[in-house]
Structures are given as C-alpha cells and as structure tokens.
Amino acid sequence: MIPLEYYLYIAAFLFCVGVVLVLTKRNAIVVLMGIELIFNAANINLVAFSQYDPTRLQGQVFSLFVIVIAAAEATIALAIVLKVYQRFKTIRLDDLNELKG
Secondary structure, rough: OOOOOHHHHHHHHHHHHHHHHHHHOOOOHHHHHHHHHHHHHHHHHHHHHHOOOOOHHHHHHHHOOOOOOOOHHHHHHHHHHHHHHHHHHOOHHOOOOOOOO
16 A cells, blocks of 8 residues: 555645746746646545545545536636637737736
C-alpha cells in the first residue's frame, strides 16, 4: 500500500507547477493548463484522503464534481479564447489592452 505522504507530495508538486504557470506565463492556453493542474492536484488530495474511510465515497464523489466543473470551465474558456483570437489575432494576455475599461 502506498503511503498517504506520496500522494500529498505529488499533489503539492502539481499544485505548485500550476500556480507557477498561472502567474508567469503570458499565453492564455498555458494559463488554462495551469488551472487544470491545480484542479488535478485537488482531485488527488480528495481521492487520497477518502481511501482512509472505506465505508464512504465522499472523496470520489467530490472528485467527479471537480472533473465535471473543470471540463465545463475548459470548454467555456477555450470558446472565449477562440473569440478573442478572432477579434484581436493574438492570445497573448499582455497584448489584450483593448479589453481594459
């Protein structure tokens, strides 16, 4: 049986990589990939902690909700990115200064 700490280390690593991508990259697609990594780190934590209560499946159920929300977020975000690209011919977040008020 794999110890809980290994799951937590992997989840922490994925979370840190996701945060670094969100904060440092300028490309909208890469920022969306960072957000997905953060969601996956949360899913690993939910499933890892739920293995210690075998009579309840709350961690797995919450993980399914997170996956559905992440899929909906990715769909809507990619649609927005496509519309922004059609209008401005770029997806670099620094170049989109016309959206500011």
